[in-house]
Amino acid sequence: MKHDNIERNVGILIILTMLAISAGGLVEIVPLFFIKETVEKVDGVHPYSPLELRGRDIYIREGCYLCHSQMIRPFRDEALRYGHYSLAAESKYDHPFQWGSKRTGPDLARVGGKYSNDWHTQHLTAPRSLVPQSVMPNYPWLVKTDLDYSDIQGRMKALRTTGVPYSISQAEYDKNVKEFGADVAKNLHIPDAEKNLLAQAQAGNYDTNPEKLTETDALVAYLQLLGTMVDFRKYDDDYFAKFR
Template sequence: MFGLHYRLERKAIGLVFAIIGAASIGGLVEIAPLFTIGETVEQAPDMRVYTPLENAGRNIYIREGCYACHSQMIRTLRDEVERYGPYSLAVESKYDHPMLWGSKRTGPDLARSGGKYSDAWHVAHLNNPRDVVPVSVMPAYSWLLRTPLRTNDLGAQLKALRAVGVPYTDEMIANAPGDAYGQAAPGSPDADGVAKRYGEATTVRAFDGKPGELTEMDALVAYLQILGRLTDAAHTPVAAMGARP
């Protein structure tokens, strides 16, 4: 065996072809399944896109490095399903660019954290985690509550996401700043536009508890509250859901 390897090393062309052959095997294993992805990704007719406010919150989540301690992918292991809920489906991440599945769990998985806690709990937790979880090692993000959310580039963000396949309409892109404000300002004229463009089930409320003042806390809490709730696919029987045609 070693004699063959030594002889091969003396022949540069042969070694190159051997390397190409070995790499091709690995590439085939990784690439071949993609040709059948249409048969394995679930359908989710009720799937909706992130609102501008939720998308802004997602960007803050990435900016602050939250993904370094929290995964967003529940595996099919029994203990994970019992702790976090139904295991994650591929379709649930179809509009995530980049994906935030992760593997590090200094904190709990957040794939199904939406609606698990109140807005007030999230605000208190982000402001000072020890106030609600005494043993928490999570850093405080108190500045989010006093930092106004920048909205002038939200339309450009949605436009960039549309370029990679997220189905934002021209109307959604044009109204992104107003929709971000409206989702955190119930009763305002902008709030009606949010429901019109993103669906009546879209949550509209003052996430940080301060109506009329749009902060980064509003955005991050709005994002956390929608995790696992963009579609009900994970709670639908597989036989009824089917796969993409």
């Protein structure tokens, strides 16, 4: 009877609903104020270089995240197939993150270095030429389309406002050298973004055509980075170590 009275009284129902929501929210939020860091410190994780950043933007633009997640869950079958489970720190510079909720294709969190640049280029152009059972669409235009990097500094500055430590001043650059090392820090310096993008593309030759800078160069550079920043041997526990 009391429950029936509450449901019939809109004012009381609203108040009790708000109290229930508030209690649930406090249980989830309050503990965060007593944790020193909600994202663990993991050596090796760093922001994307200009070329990798453009590749990630193309990855999102083409909807790759709709079929490929980038979050390996801490289950035995996932460890056997993909490797170490995903760490929160691996996504600390992702805006938005690419965890995903559906896998039509395999998880890509550890795809970096698993295949050659040639393989990725061919797979993006004609997936079934390498994986006959694949349902992935063809993306032949990527290797034919010149990479537009005219706004790369603007993209980096936008991410800088979210907390990604891309540098503008010499002091910020020096701080990144101390945090990430000189090789990484130079790629995070916004004034040199275009020069660094071209240098990485030329050195990596990701689309296997050194004469042309294409969207495939950027996308493959991004894919080849995934899962390679962290030495997971340092973070393996006894349970997951036996599956590697």
